[in-house]
Amino acid sequence: MNQAVGIVHLYPTLMGTYGDGGNVRLLVRRLAVRGLGATVITVNPGDAVPELADLYVIGGGEDVSQVVAARQLATSGALGRALDRGAVLFAVCAGLQVLGHSFEVAGGRLEPGLGLLDATTVRRQPRAVGEVLAQPFDGSPLLTGYENHGGGTLLGPLARPLAQVIAGVGNGGGAKGDGTEGMVQGNIVATYLHGPVLARNPALADRLLAMALAGGRPSGASGLGQVGRPNAKRSIRLPELAPYEAPYVADLRAEREQYTRSGRLSAESARTRR
Amino acid sequence: MPQSLPFRSRLATTAGQMAAAASRKLGRGRGQVVGGRIMLRLDPALLHRLAAPMRVTVVSATNGKSTTTRLIAQALRSIGSVAHNATGANMGAGLVTALADNPAARFAALEVDEAHLPDVVRQTGADQLVLLNLTRDQLDRGSEVRLLAERWRQLAADLGPETQVVANADDPVVAWAAQAAPNTLWVGCGQRWTADSALCPACGAPLARAGGRWVCPSCGMARPETSWSVLPDADQIATPDGSVRLRLALPGRFNAGNAAIALAAVCSRGVPKEAALQAFAQVSDVDGRYVQTLAGDHKVRLLLGKNPASWAEMMFLVADSDALLVTVLNARGADGRDPSWIWDVDFEDWAGRPVWVAGERRFDMAVRLETAGLEVIGVSQDPLAALDQAQPNQSLDIVANYTAFQQLRAELVPS
Numbered sequence: 001m002n003q004a005v006g007i008v009h010l011y012p013t014l015m016g017t018y019g020d021g022g023n024v025r026l027l028v029r030r031l032a033v034r035g036l037g038a039t040v041i042t043v044n045p046g047d048a049v050p051e052l053a054d055l056y057v058i059g060g061g062e063d064v065s066q067v068v069a070a071r072q073l074a075t076s077g078a079l080g081r082a083l084d085r086g087a088v089l090f091a092v093c094a095g096l097q098v099l100g101h102s103f104e105v106a107g108g109r110l111e112p113g114l115g116l117l118d119a120t121t122v123r124r125q126p127r128a129v130g131e132v133l134a135q136p137f138d139g140s141p142l143l144t145g146y147e148n149h150g151g152g153t154l155l156g157p158l159a160r161p162l163a164q165v166i167a168g169v170g171n172g173g174g175a176k177g178d179g180t181e182g183m184v185q186g187n188i189v190a191t192y193l194h195g196p197v198l199a200r201n202p203a204l205a206d207r208l209l210a211m212a213l214a215g216g217r218p219s220g221a222s223g224l225g226q227v228g229r230p231n232a233k234r235s236i237r238l239p240e241l242a243p244y245e246a247p248y249v250a251d252l253r254a255e256r257e258q259y260t261r262s263g264r265l266s267a268e269s270a271r272t273r274r
Numbered sequence: 275m276p277q278s279l280p281f282r283s284r285l286a287t288t289a290g291q292m293a294a295a296a297s298r299k300l301g302r303g304r305g306q307v308v309g310g311r312i313m314l315r316l317d318p319a320l321l322h323r324l325a326a327p328m329r330v331t332v333v334s335a336t337n338g339k340s341t342t343t344r345l346i347a348q349a350l351r352s353i354g355s356v357a358h359n360a361t362g363a364n365m366g367a368g369l370v371t372a373l374a375d376n377p378a379a380r381f382a383a384l385e386v387d388e389a390h391l392p393d394v395v396r397q398t399g400a401d402q403l404v405l406l407n408l409t410r411d412q413l414d415r416g417s418e419v420r421l422l423a424e425r426w427r428q429l430a431a432d433l434g435p436e437t438q439v440v441a442n443a444d445d446p447v448v449a450w451a452a453q454a455a456p457n458t459l460w461v462g463c464g465q466r467w468t469a470d471s472a473l474c475p476a477c478g479a480p481l482a483r484a485g486g487r488w489v490c491p492s493c494g495m496a497r498p499e500t501s502w503s504v505l506p507d508a509d510q511i512a513t514p515d516g517s518v519r520l521r522l523a524l525p526g527r528f529n530a531g532n533a534a535i536a537l538a539a540v541c542s543r544g545v546p547k548e549a550a551l552q553a554f555a556q557v558s559d560v561d562g563r564y565v566q567t568l569a570g571d572h573k574v575r576l577l578l579g580k581n582p583a584s585w586a587e588m589m590f591l592v593a594d595s596d597a598l599l600v601t602v603l604n605a606r607g608a609d610g611r612d613p614s615w616i617w618d619v620d621f622e623d624w625a626g627r628p629v630w631v632a633g634e635r636r637f638d639m640a641v642r643l644e645t646a647g648l649e650v651i652g653v654s655q656d657p658l659a660a661l662d663q664a665q666p667n668q669s670l671d672i673v674a675n676y677t678a679f680q681q682l683r684a685e686l687v688p689s
Contacts, residue, residue, distance in 0.1 A: 148413060
């Protein structure tokens with residue numbers, strides 16, 4: 001077995017309300033089927049955040065938990081240093097919000113984020129709840145997932161959207177939402193999708209693993225497109241992972257896509273009738 | 275029907291009961307909800323009026339409310355008649371139907387939906403609240419655990435000393451809500467699932483846990499001392515005057531916890547301990563849960579696993595069974611539309627075990643279980659397709675979530 005990929009699972013007890021811990025299980029599994037090892041370090045509130053891991057994963061959670069996670073990460077500073085060193089960071093939902101400049105919690109209070117993502121989150125009404133289908137801008141397979149968030153996130157110029165929403169809300173920034181879902185900035189990949197998202201979208205899981213295996217070296221060549229820190233000049237091909245089609249994933253993706261498209265069609269025809 | 279009720283209330287009751295009977299005859303289910311809706315339409319104050327002469331116990335929780343309510347109702351019957359919403363219809367319409375079906379009852383034992391608890395307590399004037407646990411469930415409806423806990427705490431703070439709150443001290447979220455009440459009896463029911471109480475509900479700091487106790491190192495909030503609790507071997511309950519042995523027909527440690535809080539509640543109502551334990555022993559299924567039935571040549575046991583906490587308990591229950599394990603997962607409105615929570619259950623502990631995967635969201639579960647290393651031997655929408663794969667005479671343990679469970683019960687258990 002080759003060297004193990006070091007994965008840090010950030011605050012699963014705080015930021016794992018919607019099954020996002022499944023993303024870590026998926027990453028470990030997809031490494032194992034390729035004969036690659038993984039060392040998972042779970043960081044709980046109060047623990048030091050390791051700086052030398054390859055891949056950091058943070059999920060979604062409720063307001064109070066989100067604020068605690070943001071404060072602990074801000075105090076630690078380890079995440080920023082790990083990113084500077086080239087580590088990869090994958091964030092979902094409230095995890096995404098925490099990485100931005102600021103996020104608004106219930107009652108209208110503005111909380112400072114970590115400023116690692118050029119993005120700002122405010123409350124949005126109504127809450128975005130339901131199935132999402134989105135087309136990644138780099139032409140990789142459709143993203144499918146489930147969103148459940150009360151925040152809308154507006155991207156700044158340094159953060160690039162991950163995908164175009166076909167059904168659902170996604171980032172939901174601006175008055176009517178900007179029709180984008182997720183974002184990429186340097187070695188950070190973030191999304192609003194649960195499901196968990198890596199169970200439904202193995203191509204995204206493999207992309208993260210390839211980035212992590214490359215030692216977090218940025219790439220402008222393929223895949224998620226503009227992956228790489230804004231000033232990165234290098235263009236390094238990511239390592240190829242052996243193809244692996246997990247059983248039942250194609251069935252799951254097809255079933256969810258059909259369900260979501262038919263729901264969207266019936267919503268549209270209802271609008272037309274009115 | 276008591277003549278003391280106003281004419282309008284009697285009319286509402288009769289009309290609702292007729293509608294319920296018609297609904298049953300048409301095979302449209304059990305009719306409680308449709309009947310209750312008509313009753314409340316004709317007399318919006320009916321729940322209050324019917325409950326007024328009764329001593330009302332309400333039971334609420336994410337998990338265990340049907341079982342606990344059933345145990346309480348069974349035990350209270352040893353000292354008086356009881357109105358009980360036995361079929362789990364636990365919002366306004368179901369509650370009013372249960373009371374109207376037994377309007378002269380001395381007691382009411384009502385399981386109540388977590389979000390509806392404050393409203394129901396106000397309307398019924400309940401003088402006993404039994405609060406078990408609050409964990410993640412149906413998050414798509416937006417009722418995060420924290421919001422429910424705040425509503426419960428506000429309710430508790432508004433109660434007078436004549437209302438007794440019987441609360442599980444082992445769930446920090448419940449303890450935080452219940453400690454606002456002036457009259458609380460603490461019971462240690464145990465809690466295997468702690469992922470929704472990682473943080474202190476009072477101040478938000480991470481809680482410290484050891485040996486079944488919990489304490490907040492920051493604000494000092496701690497597990498309340500209990501006079502009633504499940505002992506570690508789960509067949510004994512400590513009471514203020516010595517421990518007693520449970521003789522439950524219901525399986526699992528969580529049901530011992532349900533029995534502990536039910537025992538504390540009914541003893542407060544004047545049921546002798548021994549009579550309560552005897553009554554508990556007679557309960558072998560709760561509206562189809564745990565029921566053993568036959569499908570073809572195969573014994574089938576029906577289990578309800580509707581959220582991560584209840585699934586975690588069910589996996590312990592089936593751990594030693596050599597039955598073929600069948601999971602059934604739907605994601606309709608009553609289940610919660612987002613089944614991501616299956617990834618919160620540690621199915622990895624059962625790696626290598628054969629499993630049949632069924633239900634409308636079978637592919638979600640198949641991916642989950644395959645990732646956990648279980649051997650998925652087949653998938654089908656209909657759980658009973660697994661019967662063809664079972665060895666002759668092998669029994670089946672079917673763990674289904676809410677709507678899947680209701681379908682199976684209707685199919686397999688004669689009502």
